[in-house]
Amino acid sequence: MALSAPITISDEATLIQTELQSWVASYGGTAEIVSNLRDMWNQASISSDTPRVLICYMGEVSRGSFSQISVWHRVDRNWTIAVTKGRGYYLNRGEGLFDPSSTETPLYDIIESVRDIVRGMTNISEETPSPDYRSIKPMQLGNLVVDGYTIEITTANDIPSNLTT
Numbered sequence: 001m002a003l004s005a006p007i008t009i010s011d012e013a014t015l016i017q018t019e020l021q022s023w024v025a026s027y028g029g030t031a032e033i034v035s036n037l038r039d040m041w042n043q044a045s046i047s048s049d050t051p052r053v054l055i056c057y058m059g060e061v062s063r064g065s066f067s068q069i070s071v072w073h074r075v076d077r078n079w080t081i082a083v084t085k086g087r088g089y090y091l092n093r094g095e096g097l098f099d100p101s102s103t104e105t106p107l108y109d110i111i112e113s114v115r116d117i118v119r120g121m122t123n124i125s126e127e128t129p130s131p132d133y134r135s136i137k138p139m140q141l142g143n144l145v146v147d148g149y150t151i152e153i154t155t156a157n158d159i160p161s162n163l164t165t
Contacts, residue, residue, distance in 0.1 A: 006158040009057055012077065012124050020053045020081075023117055027051050027105065029085075037080070037141075044084045044139055044146045051110050052148075054082040060157070074126065077155045081118060082139060083111050084148030111136060111149050118153055125155035132156075 007015075013033050020031040029051035034040045040056045058078040085107050115136060125131045134152040 006160060007124065009060075009077070012155065012157070013055060013057055015121070015124055016055050016079070016081070016118065019117060019121055020055070020114060023113065024051050024053050027110070029053065031055065040080070040082055041139075041141050041144075041146075044082050044148050048085065051083060051085040053114060054084070056080045056082070063156075073159050073161050075157055075159055076132075077157050079131075079153050079155070081114065081151045081153065082148055083107075083114050083151065084139070084146060085110060107147065107149075111151070115151050118151065126158055127156040130155070 017031050017033050024031050027050055029048075031053040032043065033055045034043055035056075037056060040054050043052070043054050046052075056079065058080050060075040060077040063074040063076065115133065118131065119129070119133050122128075122130050131153040132155070134154060137150050137152070139146045139148040139150055
């Protein structure tokens with residue numbers, strides 16, 4: 001599926017944020033765009049009983065060989081989306097991740113919902129599937145860990161030609 005016009009990084013980040021904000025608001029949470037991994041980590045470290053979604057642009061890589069890059073004008077944009085939520089007080093800390101008897105939605109269910117919402121977005125990539133889902137991983141920075149997971153995705157995007165004819 002081709003987009004009607006190449007999408008900018010700013011527009012793509014805003015579309016992801018808007019889509020996730022409308023979903024996470026039903027849980028009293030927020031979706032925010034962060035500037036880098038340090039900012040993501042700092043935001044994720046803020047204690048919250050509501051889900052938080054943090055969206056970080058991780059750069060892009062040109063498609064093709066050296067001779068093809070100037071013809072294709074296509075890049076793979078990398079995004080990391082963090083999902084955090086305090087798990088509350090349980091005798092067994094893991095129960096906040098999966099406990100169906102809790103009055104709150106388990107963190108694992110929230111993570112899967114965010115993954116599926118982003119995977120279903122058809123307005124952020126030039127190719128199908130849109131976007132390309134890569135992984136879910138626990139949030140970790142060195143020895144520090146927070147109650148959260150990162151979802152990694154890639155989108156295929158055209159960039160304007162800088163050649164004049």
